[in-house]
Amino acid sequence: MSQQRAILLLADGTVYEGKAAGKIGTTTGEICFNTGMTGYQEIFTDPSYYGQLLVTTNAHIGNYGTADKDTESDSVKIAGLICKNFTVPYSRHQAEASIQDYFEEEGVVGISDVDTRAIVRHIRNKGAMNAIISSENFDLDDLKKQLAAAPDMDGLELSSYVTTKEAYTMGEENAPHRVAVLDLGTKRNILRNFLQRDCYVKVFPAKSSMEEIMAFQPDGLFISNGPGDPGAMDYAVKTAQAMLEEDKPMFGICLGHQILARAVGIPTYKMHHGHRGINHPVKNLITGKSEITSQNHGFGVSPEAIEQNLDVVEVTHRNLNDDTIEGIRIKGKDAFSVQYHPEASPGPHDAAYLFDQFVDAIRARKK
Template sequence: MSYYKRDKRAWLVLSDGTVFEGYNFGCEGTTIGEIVFNTGMTGYQEVLTDPSYFGQIVLQTYPLIGNYGINMDDMESERSWVNGYITKEWCEEPSNFRNTKTINEFMIEQDKIGIWDVDTRAITRIIREHGTMNAAITTEDIDTTKEALMEQIRDFKVVQPVQAVTRKNKGWYYSQDNRANHVALIDYGFKHNILRMLLRLGCNVTVMPANTTVDEIRMLNPDGIMLSNGPGDPAENVQIIENIKDFIAYGKPIFGICLGHQLMALAMGGETIKLKYGHRGMNQPVKDVARDRVFITSQNHGYAVVPESIKEDIGTITHFNLNDGTCEGIEYKNCCAYTVQFHPEASAGPNDTGYLFEKFTNLMERGQLGCL
């Protein structure tokens, strides 16, 4: 790939053959992925570095991206995981006291291809009407390459995304003095703010790979297990689901977020479905049934748990989405576990759903007495 030129043309090609012409930013070249849209007005750096976007081309519905630049403090992982990036406009002169580089400089640094000055509203409408589809961004001459590119777009598939994003080495340990609880954070593509929240609440944290077994957990002897977010179809992770069944039998408190929520449901005999275009943004209204309160949440997922698949003697639906009624939270009855589909660490409220982390620390402090 070569580097950005301001007047370089670029094209977005959808799997239905629709083509949008715009300009290139970031690197030049061709990239293919599953196109999705995010409705957040801020948080573009978190989007770019969230491992849950592995294999996807992300369209930002908010028209101006990059106005506060990029800084190292807001990284949700060590690198960017998106396959491509789409925006109406990007800011060349960001203004923020923490800013260290422009979004274009970051895209070049991360070897990512972007397209801007396209009709993002029209593209979003297509995705909403027809559902998530494959697409490509290219700076190559579309007149001569479209036929071959369309075949590549149709054949594209995200393969083993969790294995691609998880840390490969075991036992990344994070601690500060006078810590109480020890959490085994299973990395299916975890966002760093999950780690920050646990440390802030007085936990030592050991980050373990996605394929961690219960024997390895026993060797750690943690006070609780966190099942992280991550990319892809949860049902494809057959061995991971079997491992979670062993975690459940182990008996320590379990808290799952996003993909972790879906994997836990599958381990408990539930089912998941692919949503038409998913939930991605910071404005998803979720109702907590027990508290009789509505929270505005941050979300990033394309699959959901089928609520009817969770039997009454297995678990209780604790949260649901007010837009489409999808399952947003489950508390399990015969083990010490609860999960949510949204991201309580993402500060959409900004701290409204932080009580879910506090619940986890309380369960760990109370031990088995807290597991009802």
């Protein structure tokens, strides 16, 4: 691994020095942290992380190498990595490459050998902010200028950068259920969950028209996860409203949850530092049971607005750490959504029942 120097500069002027990891270069993005102990490659390739510098709280990153089967999209989506130990030698026999070779091939800039505990505490106290990593330029004044030019995540539309360029299908065409997926940055494991439940899936680009989607003759409609500010995605909100008018079973995950809320007049807001990890406790208010969930979001649905619209929206799930809204159901419709990731890759499988709930609704409607 390179012993070259690297620097991390935060928007508030805080500086950390460490060693270069991955490609030598410079990168900017919003800094955030993930508390997951496993699944780093799935996290790196999750489109929801597009435009973000990721701090991993687990001390060792790279120790089990990388493999194509562990990816959640066609490329690394994080803007850069910040970690304690960037471990190049790996011990997993299924691995195909070291993390250093993987990052060099994918063009990912990172920094290691920094105090990630101190960085996480700083983000928790000060909130999410932009940052810059460089292993080629150590002029702080110049880095500050580059950082000042980086766009803020608040108000940033990013789904159009990660969505599929062309619609495509997955599964058996004669499967009993047809699901249309509006791809705002979907993870592969979401699609696998549909295939495992006898669904034929067609994935549509984020800005597809409702006419294109309905030409597939879907039995159910799904809005995926993805990056960026839902408040900057009026085009997706209009599509979600048109989907609701079709009155078919409808399901949204993460960004899809926020878009569904906006479709019925519930605004979203930028969180202080977001939820990212695979250990977030959520209570299902319908069953009274709690589940450990995988999460990755920096925006949330307004609880105050929901309180004023209880005739339209029912809250189905709440976060047990901070009482934020984690799930809703639209009254009078077969439409629901959750803020977290029931496909859980990486993460626990407590919430996989939500896919069954969606497919059951499709099956019941067809009868």
